[in-house]
Amino acid sequence: MHNEGTPRYDGPRQLAQSLSTFARTSAADTPWNQEGLRADSEYRDLGLATVTNGRIGAKHIRALKPFIEPTGWHWHDMTGHYLYVLRGSVTFRFAGVQGDVTLSAGDGLAQPAGVPHNVMWRSDDLEVIEINEPAVFGTWDLPEPPEPWR
Template identity: 85%
Template sequence: MHNEGTPRYDGPLELAKSLSALSQISASGTPWNREGLRADSEYRDLGLATVTNGRIGAKHIRALNPFTEPTGWHWHDMTAHYLYVLRGSVTFRFAGLDSDVTLSAGDGLSQPAGVPHNVMARSDDLEVIEINEPAVFGTWDLAEPPAPWK
């Protein structure tokens, strides 16, 4: 696939005119925080939101406490949502699927953006990288499970 077709833009680009900023993060420079969706986890921003002007977000997420019950059915107003499991496992249910989806260390999942889902289980040692578009998004709970989980 090298040098095939027409590039999407005129290039190569000078660093000052790049389509995203050059940014390196370090583990010591990006502290963990509790400012995420789940109280039983902590989050570390990987810096993509800043360098893409909010187009893409990336977080390193790890479990803090045992998982005691499913999250409940909800959806996010994203246009893309990807999860990569570094450690442990996680099990989802998605609207429109009639079986659970379980991921283990080394597995990745392109979650169907905007589709209701429910996290049914996760290991106590779960660590994931989550990439989403856009970086900032909303989450809405459903009053009742969607098909086929009613």
């Protein structure tokens, strides 16, 4: 699709006027850490927060330990939440969605931003790419399951 419609901004642009920063991320420069939501996983920042001035965050997440129990119902104050499964599988439940939602390697999911969910199960070899808007967000637990899961 070339030359269809009107561009969103005047372009082309010079590198100095780009809307995001040029940056290459290498595995050697982005170590794994356990500074994420779950103690049974480790995280690697893919650098989008820096180049988008915090508008978008991206992490490579992988399982470290066996999954013992569901995460519990919670929600994140994001405007966008996307997941792509690289390896293994994961099962969610979402408020307002009937039935379990299972993703396997090669599957993607646009999680409904701000909607409560519960990770019910994941394989011991799970690896995902998670992209969220904004890069920094809060997470809140629910005191009880939402409909239709009560």
